[in-house]
Amino acid sequence: MDITTTGRDSATIVSIAGRVDTATAPVLEQAINKEIETGHRHVLLDFTRVSYISSGGLRVLLATAKKLKTPGDKFAICGLSSEVHKILKLAGFTSIFSIYPTEGEALAGW
Amino acid sequence: MPGGSDTLHPLVWQPVPGTGSARIYPLIRKIDTVSSNSYLIATPDVLILIDPGGLPEQAEQLSQVIGECRRERDRPVFVFLTHAHIDHFIGVVGVPAFACPETAVFAVQEQGAEALERGDAKLTQAEMLGKSLAPMKIALPLFPRAWEVNCDIPVSMAFPNGATITITYDRSGTVGGLPHGRLEFGSGPALDIYHTPGHSPDSVCLRMGGLFFIGDILFAANPGIAGMYGWDQVALVQSLDRMLTRIDGGGITTVCPGHGRVVTATDAARMLSAVVTDARALSDIAELNRERAEQAAAFAEDCMEQVNELFTIMAGRLYYVSYVMDELGESDMADRMGALIPGDTIDELLEAFAAFAEEHHRGEHLSIHLALKAAQVIGKLGRAFRKEELVHIIDPTLVDRAGRLLSDYTTMFRGFNPPGERSGCSLVPVIEAIVTGLSVSSCSDEDMLSSADDDAAFLQVLLSRIGTRPLLEDVAFSFAAEDRFLPVFIDRDHFTDLVTFILEDLVGTGSDTVMLQVLRVDRHALVIISGNSTPGASETPRKRSFLAGLCARAGGTLTCTEDAGMRRFVISVELE
Numbered sequence: 001m002d003i004t005t006t007g008r009d010s011a012t013i014v015s016i017a018g019r020v021d022t023a024t025a026p027v028l029e030q031a032i033n034k035e036i037e038t039g040h041r042h043v044l045l046d047f048t049r050v051s052y053i054s055s056g057g058l059r060v061l062l063a064t065a066k067k068l069k070t071p072g073d074k075f076a077i078c079g080l081s082s083e084v085h086k087i088l089k090l091a092g093f094t095s096i097f098s099i100y101p102t103e104g105e106a107l108a109g110w
Numbered sequence: 111m112p113g114g115s116d117t118l119h120p121l122v123w124q125p126v127p128g129t130g131s132a133r134i135y136p137l138i139r140k141i142d143t144v145s146s147n148s149y150l151i152a153t154p155d156v157l158i159l160i161d162p163g164g165l166p167e168q169a170e171q172l173s174q175v176i177g178e179c180r181r182e183r184d185r186p187v188f189v190f191l192t193h194a195h196i197d198h199f200i201g202v203v204g205v206p207a208f209a210c211p212e213t214a215v216f217a218v219q220e221q222g223a224e225a226l227e228r229g230d231a232k233l234t235q236a237e238m239l240g241k242s243l244a245p246m247k248i249a250l251p252l253f254p255r256a257w258e259v260n261c262d263i264p265v266s267m268a269f270p271n272g273a274t275i276t277i278t279y280d281r282s283g284t285v286g287g288l289p290h291g292r293l294e295f296g297s298g299p300a301l302d303i304y305h306t307p308g309h310s311p312d313s314v315c316l317r318m319g320g321l322f323f324i325g326d327i328l329f330a331a332n333p334g335i336a337g338m339y340g341w342d343q344v345a346l347v348q349s350l351d352r353m354l355t356r357i358d359g360g361g362i363t364t365v366c367p368g369h370g371r372v373v374t375a376t377d378a379a380r381m382l383s384a385v386v387t388d389a390r391a392l393s394d395i396a397e398l399n400r401e402r403a404e405q406a407a408a409f410a411e412d413c414m415e416q417v418n419e420l421f422t423i424m425a426g427r428l429y430y431v432s433y434v435m436d437e438l439g440e441s442d443m444a445d446r447m448g449a450l451i452p453g454d455t456i457d458e459l460l461e462a463f464a465a466f467a468e469e470h471h472r473g474e475h476l477s478i479h480l481a482l483k484a485a486q487v488i489g490k491l492g493r494a495f496r497k498e499e500l501v502h503i504i505d506p507t508l509v510d511r512a513g514r515l516l517s518d519y520t521t522m523f524r525g526f527n528p529p530g531e532r533s534g535c536s537l538v539p540v541i542e543a544i545v546t547g548l549s550v551s552s553c554s555d556e557d558m559l560s561s562a563d564d565d566a567a568f569l570q571v572l573l574s575r576i577g578t579r580p581l582l583e584d585v586a587f588s589f590a591a592e593d594r595f596l597p598v599f600i601d602r603d604h605f606t607d608l609v610t611f612i613l614e615d616l617v618g619t620g621s622d623t624v625m626l627q628v629l630r631v632d633r634h635a636l637v638i639i640s641g642n643s644t645p646g647a648s649e650t651p652r653k654r655s656f657l658a659g660l661c662a663r664a665g666g667t668l669t670c671t672e673d674a675g676m677r678r679f680v681i682s683v684e685l686e
Contacts, residue, residue: 022457054461055425055453062429066436082647086618087419091426092579096433 003031009107011074012040017049020057029060033067041073044106048079053087061088065097078106117364118321118372126151127363128319129299135175137168138371143239143482146198146368148172149323152179155296156273157187160316160323161198161368162208169201169208176207186273187214188250190301192325192368193313194222195235196243203244211249211270219305220255222312223248232339233310238400240476252314253279253289253305288352306353308346308389309335315353320363327353328367328381331388334482337398337525343389350386354379395525400477406523407477410484411467412656413519416611417491418460420512425453427504431577443569447503452494459494463487485523488516502570504577507547511607518663531603532665534686537596537635538628544609545589545626548581581610581617582624591628596635597686604664611657612639612679620644621677630685637681648672 001018012035020028035043043064061077068075076098080088088094100106118124118136126132137148145164150157150172157179162169176187189208191198202208208216218226222233229245231237249269257279264278279291289305302317309330316323329335330346356362357379365378373381396402428447436444463483470480495516500509553575561567609626616624621641629636649657654670657679661668666683 021461022454023461053422054457055422055429055451056457058422058426059429059453062433066433082619082644085620086615087422087426089618090423090579090581090614092430093426096430 001027003028005031005035011042011044011107013044013046013103015046019052020050021052021054022056025056025060029063032064036067041068043068043075045077046079046103047077047084050084051081053084058091061093074110076100076106076110078103117374126319126321132299132318137172141369144197145201149366150175151318153295153298155185155298157185158301159189161192162189163201164197165201166204169205173205173207186271189214189216190316191218191222192323193310194218194226194233195310196239196241198368200241211247213271215249215269215271217250217252218248219253219312219314220251223251235338238403238478252303253291288356306349308342308349310340320361321366322362323366326368328385329369331385331392333485333520333524336392337395339397339399343392346389347386350382350389354382398525403478403481406481409522410481410519412652412659413515414463414484415652416656417512417515420508421456424504424508424512425451427577431503431573434576450496450499455494456491459487459490481523484519488519492516503573507610511610514603514607532599532601534597534599535602537598538591538594540602540605541628541637544606548613551575551580552578581614585617586623589626593630596630598635598683599686600665600683601663604660608657608660608664616641616677619647633685635683635685638678640676640678643672643675643677
């Protein structure tokens with residue numbers, strides 16, 4: 001799994017490529033936590049190149065949602081593949097945080 | 111192995127109880143399908159090796175120990191096979207100490223001996239395990255066809271390794287009907303042999319003093335073993351009953367299996383009794399041959415992809431409940447919810463299977479090994495899966511389907527094919543029940559109100575309300591049945607699972623308009639489920655294969671099409 005972090009319009013965009021599984025979920029969590037700890041509280045996860053998410057990955061998403069729930073915080077995910085969208089939808093996660101088709105729509109709409 | 115005992119120590123010479131002069135050197139391995147345990151016995155007259163195993167290095171190690179014994183005191187060597195499956199002997203190929211009857215005489219029950227002499231790849235399981243097998247010379251066939259005719263007559267035999275032995279097949283030594291023979295190698299202790307077919311037609315047990323060598327019979331009712339070529343349920347049950355009678359008859363202290371740790375006679379009797387119970391339930395199972403191993407491996411991959419998805423969704427749903435409970439200040443309950451499914455353990459199991467499957471596709475593992483790996487992972491998932499608690503918190507449709515998938519694989523792998531129980535029913539009410547279950551919350555507002563006076567009941571209803579999300583609640587769903595009288599013969603559980611999987615796939619991948627139609631066309635009922643398609647939402651070939659298999663188990667056939675932005679699934683069921 002590769003993670004790249006960029007800043008745009010006051011948002012921190014964390015782009016992930018590969019599988020979010022037992023081995024890689026902790027790496028993603030560390031990368032997100034590092035951004036939050038340095039004061040970046042508008043976090044957009046770009047999942048365009050994520051092919052698989054395990055329950056460990058879901059837990060990281062939920063942990064992030066918990067950390068970013070003070071007024072003014074923003075947390076969203078964009079670019080879900082149909083497989084990953086299905087997991088998030090059926091697990092009930094789509095009611096916890098916002099999901100957008102693309103990065104542009106996320107930044108315009110959140 | 112449960113009920114283990116340390117009455118024999120591995121790789122150490124120790125007395126054979128009840129013999130005075132014999133010693134044993136056990137080579138006991140962790141259980142696998144590659145190689146068996148080996149037991150080397152030294153008496154003043156002879157060296158007896160029981161099952162040299164499936165690995166060349168194991169046979170080489172035993173060859174060195176035999177060499178040391180012969181330098182100490184030269185004696186002829188006999189190699190007894192508890193049965194002629196290759197994991198019990200193939201390691202000897204190419205090892206000089208076992209190359210010819212002048213160096214070692216092989217003794218195998220006659221059917222196994224004949225199989226080895228003709229290089230039979232089926233009875234030896236060489237074909238199943240993808241090994242080649244050259245014919246082998248077996249100088250001492252045991253229980254020859256005429257043994258009952260020549261009963262109670264001692265027969266002396268001389269061998270190229272210099273040994274002269276006396277064999278007596280006798281009725282007087284028979285306990286509980288177990289066919290028995292006694293081999294005497296000189297003045298030292300005798301070796302008793304018992305014919306115990308079932309796991310294979312040539313299976314034998316051997317006894318010297320208090321030790322009883324039983325080959326693979328403890329595993330003979332296990333998935334992936336029961337049903338192998340040569341396996342015989344009726345003979346197995348009879349052999350097990352007779353062995354139990356023999357153990358009860360006394361004189362046996364320690365039982366030495368072909369795989370895993372040795373056990374006390376008491377523990378062995380308990381374990382054999384459990385095997386009898388399992389074996390009795392295995393009538394009419396299909397033969398486990400290479401073709402079925404390949405089918406099982408394909409079914410395993412289809413199933414595991416869905417199992418992976420279902421367990422991830424269930425774990426996610428529990429995390430979601432945990433999150434909401436935490437928001438409500440119920441942190442203890444939040445922690446308890448998070449622990450109901452051991453997500454990390456399950457992820458690791460599923461990822462280990464996926465990695466193994468990839469290795470299988472690269473040619474590193476045989477189909478039977480992938481099928482066995484799936485059985486192992488599914489067994490562990492089943493133990494980690496607290497179904498009874500989960501159905502009260504998250505959608506029972508998720509929990510039940512996951513449970514049925516695990517059970518389907520195990521049932522299929524055990525040889526009951528196809529798993530399914532069909533019965534006559536009216537199709538439209540079945541579909542209406544499915545649709546209602548996916549449209550209405552399992553906990554109504556009425557349930558919430560009526561539990562308000564009882565903290566525990568209210569919490570339970572609240573958990574369930576949070577954990578269950580009717581699949582069709584936020585999609586435009588329509589249902590039409592033009593004919594309500596459609597009698598069909600289906601497996602209702604599998605049919606329900608099939609329709610649910612299809613609807614879940616459509617809704618989960620973004621369809622916001624879903625239609626379900628039921629039609630009569632000639633002698634068939636057609637259930638047509640369609641939804642608008644989203645980019646990249648088509649089923650994978652594996653998903654199609656899984657749904658087609660599930661539909662066959664339900665009692666129908668399935669076609670999947672995609673056209674003009676619509677995905678369409680047609681289930682066809684013959685009318686009664």
